[in-house]
Amino acid sequence: MQRRNLFFTTLLLVPTVYLLSLVGFPVVYNAVMSVQEVNLGDLSHFARPFVGLANYGEAIADPTFRKVALNTGVFVVVTVTSLARSGLACWRRCVFHAVSLAPAICAVCCWRPGFCQAWWLAPCGSGCSLRKYGVFNYVLMSLHLIGSPVNWLSDPAIAMSALNIAHVWYGMPFSMILIAAALTGIPDEHYEAASLDGAGPIARFRYITLPAITPALIAIGCLVTISALRVFDVIFALTQGGPVDATNVLPLLSYQASFQDFDFGRGAAIGMFAFFAVFGVALAYVGTLRREAVT
Amino acid sequence: MRRRSLIRRGMGRYIPTLIAILCVGIYLFPLYWMLISGFKTQAEIFADPPTFWPRYPTLDSFRVVIEEQNIVRYLRNSLMIATPVALVTVVLSAMGAYAMSRVRSRLVSIVLVIVLLLQVFPEALLATPVFVIFKAIGLVNSLVAVVLATSARSVAFAVVILRPMFRQVPIELEEASRVDGCSQFGTFWRIVVPLMRVPLLVLGAISFAQAYGQFVYPLTLLSSQDLQPGTVGIFSFIGAEVADWHHVMAFSSLFVLPLLVMFLLLQRRIVSGLTAGALK
Numbered sequence: 373m374q375r376r377n378l379f380f381t382t383l384l385l386v387p388t389v390y391l392l393s394l395v396g397f398p399v400v401y402n403a404v405m406s407v408q409e410v411n412l413g414d415l416s417h418f419a420r421p422f423v424g425l426a427n428y429g430e431a432i433a434d435p436t437f438r439k440v441a442l443n444t445g446v447f448v449v450v451t452v453t454s455l456a457r458s459g460l461a462c463w464r465r466c467v468f469h470a471v472s473l474a475p476a477i478c479a480v481c482c483w484r485p486g487f488c489q490a491w492w493l494a495p496c497g498s499g500c501s502l503r504k505y506g507v508f509n510y511v512l513m514s515l516h517l518i519g520s521p522v523n524w525l526s527d528p529a530i531a532m533s534a535l536n537i538a539h540v541w542y543g544m545p546f547s548m549i550l551i552a553a554a555l556t557g558i559p560d561e562h563y564e565a566a567s568l569d570g571a572g573p574i575a576r577f578r579y580i581t582l583p584a585i586t587p588a589l590i591a592i593g594c595l596v597t598i599s600a601l602r603v604f605d606v607i608f609a610l611t612q613g614g615p616v617d618a619t620n621v622l623p624l625l626s627y628q629a630s631f632q633d634f635d636f637g638r639g640a641a642i643g644m645f646a647f648f649a650v651f652g653v654a655l656a657y658v659g660t661l662r663r664e665a666v667t
Numbered sequence: 668m669r670r671r672s673l674i675r676r677g678m679g680r681y682i683p684t685l686i687a688i689l690c691v692g693i694y695l696f697p698l699y700w701m702l703i704s705g706f707k708t709q710a711e712i713f714a715d716p717p718t719f720w721p722r723y724p725t726l727d728s729f730r731v732v733i734e735e736q737n738i739v740r741y742l743r744n745s746l747m748i749a750t751p752v753a754l755v756t757v758v759l760s761a762m763g764a765y766a767m768s769r770v771r772s773r774l775v776s777i778v779l780v781i782v783l784l785l786q787v788f789p790e791a792l793l794a795t796p797v798f799v800i801f802k803a804i805g806l807v808n809s810l811v812a813v814v815l816a817t818s819a820r821s822v823a824f825a826v827v828i829l830r831p832m833f834r835q836v837p838i839e840l841e842e843a844s845r846v847d848g849c850s851q852f853g854t855f856w857r858i859v860v861p862l863m864r865v866p867l868l869v870l871g872a873i874s875f876a877q878a879y880g881q882f883v884y885p886l887t888l889l890s891s892q893d894l895q896p897g898t899v900g901i902f903s904f905i906g907a908e909v910a911d912w913h914h915v916m917a918f919s920s921l922f923v924l925p926l927l928v929m930f931l932l933l934q935r936r937i938v939s940g941l942t943a944g945a946l947k
Contacts, residue, residue: 379851380766381774387763387822388778394819395785398796405796507700507717541693602789605882623791630795631887643792654787658780 402640410636427641444621451600455547528618554588594657622646705917728917745896752878753871755818760825768833786823790883816884821874897922
């Protein structure tokens, strides 16, 4: 019995130590750096001058920071609501016709991580599709949805919407497949019984589908929120935060402070704000999982 | 009345198919666009209205990318990052997930919460402390640094996915193997791992793809251009003033090939692998 415990403890501890040293330690160290002055000169040793909350003060005093924090909030809310909506809309009907739709969606879902990676959005998005005379504008104009070409990425008022569209495009298969997995868990008998009792499609959705998948929806919502909070590649590839910080978000701002201004302390301080947001959502996510495990 | 319901039933049959075709079209069109743009000439890339089939197909962009732009070096660097990441992920996550599926104790639930929390922190934010730490221990500007940083992310993700799957391996099999005199490690290695080879293969493929597309860590941890993978290399084509989009597209078409081949081979298994453990 003793040896059995030793074996499993070793199996458990090796990956845990790996994770703690490569993710956990950096997160903690980030907090340490955020109260130090860290620049290129004192990078090579760990002892650095303590500056208290000066980095935070500097970060908050910057008007860009407030704009960027607001951008992040808008980005997250818009992305999450449209992802949840599109996922539900696609699957509410189709769960009854899953035979015809499932293979296609599944194909898309598993192809997506294969080629729709963010590095690839740079050439395809900014290079060809979203240019003023790109194919995206061309298709929309042929369908008479817009009158004149839209500067998707260079118009400050529109760039954020363009990025939202790109991110939703990028993340939709993921939320769809999770919502689909939750929907297939509802037994058909519930719908049959409700139909016999005279419930229409809306009532069936309201009183059967929705309550059944609410826990899953909350968990998916947390995951999608986290993925929107960590968005970096898509924005870096398409606009690099511009025009005039209209599409900048906290992770990108932190990157710019650290690796373009080489002010690592300020980068860490900006990072702490996003860390807290992510951490809060992650705790909610763990909470939903625990509730699910109990029931 | 009767006719209306017939129409509705007919529509009910076709609408999902239409939605499916539309969805697949939206997702596959950019891939198509990338492939054909590589064959276009520079003039045709900027043509208005855009052409949906290259008028004068040419292999010139592919020649430039292979001969002048060092795509082979970028591909080699990407593979040298992605392959070790996939291996490390499979080994470590199999260990962790197996232990967590077999033992019920306080330690396990604490570790699970740690893993769940650690997998969510954004790479772009971790890049700052990781860079400073690696700089202090002299690990910056090496592929090892990128492999370590990237694999830590995918190990956490893989443990979360694999844990419920390991639980499905019947414990009676392990007891039988123990009764027959197999050691603890032997049982894990000879009984459990072979049973789990499909999920492990799929997880290996997914973490390979993620590492292949990894952008933040190579960007921040590698300063020498000789070490950079294709994800970062692609930006060297895109200047501030002018971009040779036909070259970029040819580069992308070639760079995506290893992933496309892998995913075509594993398509079915990946879908079932993703859904089975996604939420638990």
